[in-house]
Amino acid sequence: MLYNCHIHTFKGDDIPREFLPLGLVRILATRVGFRIIGRILNYLNPFSSDDLFDRYVRFVKIGRMASQQKIFELCQKFYPKKSKFFILSMDMTYMGAGKVSRPYADQLKELAELKATYPDFVLPFVHVDPRRPGIMELLKQCIEEWGFTGIKIYPSLGYFPYDDDLDPVYQYALDNNLPIIAHASPYNPVHYKGSKRKLKELLKKAKTEIDLSSNKRKRLCSNFAHPDNYKLVFEKFPGLRICLAHFGSHYFWKKFLDEPEIVGNWFTIIRERISEFPNLYADISFTLYNREFFPLLKVLMTDPLLKKRILLGSDYYMVETKSNERRFGLELRALLGEEDFKEISMDNPVAFLGKNET
Numbered sequence: 001m002l003y004n005c006h007i008h009t010f011k012g013d014d015i016p017r018e019f020l021p022l023g024l025v026r027i028l029a030t031r032v033g034f035r036i037i038g039r040i041l042n043y044l045n046p047f048s049s050d051d052l053f054d055r056y057v058r059f060v061k062i063g064r065m066a067s068q069q070k071i072f073e074l075c076q077k078f079y080p081k082k083s084k085f086f087i088l089s090m091d092m093t094y095m096g097a098g099k100v101s102r103p104y105a106d107q108l109k110e111l112a113e114l115k116a117t118y119p120d121f122v123l124p125f126v127h128v129d130p131r132r133p134g135i136m137e138l139l140k141q142c143i144e145e146w147g148f149t150g151i152k153i154y155p156s157l158g159y160f161p162y163d164d165d166l167d168p169v170y171q172y173a174l175d176n177n178l179p180i181i182a183h184a185s186p187y188n189p190v191h192y193k194g195s196k197r198k199l200k201e202l203l204k205k206a207k208t209e210i211d212l213s214s215n216k217r218k219r220l221c222s223n224f225a226h227p228d229n230y231k232l233v234f235e236k237f238p239g240l241r242i243c244l245a246h247f248g249s250h251y252f253w254k255k256f257l258d259e260p261e262i263v264g265n266w267f268t269i270i271r272e273r274i275s276e277f278p279n280l281y282a283d284i285s286f287t288l289y290n291r292e293f294f295p296l297l298k299v300l301m302t303d304p305l306l307k308k309r310i311l312l313g314s315d316y317y318m319v320e321t322k323s324n325e326r327r328f329g330l331e332l333r334a335l336l337g338e339e340d341f342k343e344i345s346m347d348n349p350v351a352f353l354g355k356n357e358t
Ligand SMILES: [Zn+2]
Pocket: 006, 007, 008, 088, 285, 315, 318
């Protein structure tokens, strides 16, 4: 048994139309479109499975599955029996990427049914976008009626984690002892896609100095997700338990290895903040799919403070699945050894959840 603290099961219907470039969401949504693209891919590149286009197709392939249950069960089979999964829902309605075909509440309702089917193994997190009207009611329904486990935020979609609109959410988290997972990797393709003008409006809500040196959208959006934004959150709500998903991302892990001189490395910042804030965690999802970083993780686990704050996560099904979830878990476990692996996959998740027992 273990905890995988970061997976997704949302469906293709939960993705906005312009989420992928070239109209791919719409084309791949149809059976014919999917078959044609699949064939073109085979024709173009029969030996490689590395290109971005191919990754999109694999991503959509899982998203097209009939239900969140099917997507979940595909993941579950790669893990030891009785493993538990934090399932992070996604509200992509306000990211300026067009219409999402099914209402967000329906995604959550379906997740609630999955929770009812696997009450011990499915630990759902409700994504809270402060721009959604009535979000507090929806949050309360998820927690109180459907037994959800925690809250997810995804600032790159166009809001700051210290936004005043999130205050009632944080207060509710404190009152109900709920953990919060915050997406915190820079420059990833999932970010605000609306007009630059609107993006600049959103950035005006910044309460600290932000980086406007590049006009690139993904650079601008990384301001929302910056780990130092949480200083303000902790100032106001010091008791919150927050996990910064992806631990600064593979981008900054690589920079740490190859260009240690650069300042403002998010990986380094998060390490420092973890020693400052007693309830700050980081998960290794997506980032550690790159085996190149295993030795660095192993070394991090020698730090007595840090080793208590790292959570196992895979980011299923967002990762390029060169190897499957089983191989990822096994290789990580073999490298870390039983003691460290138990720390990130059992002891730390239980502490993060705020439970007393293991
Ligand atoms: Zn994720």
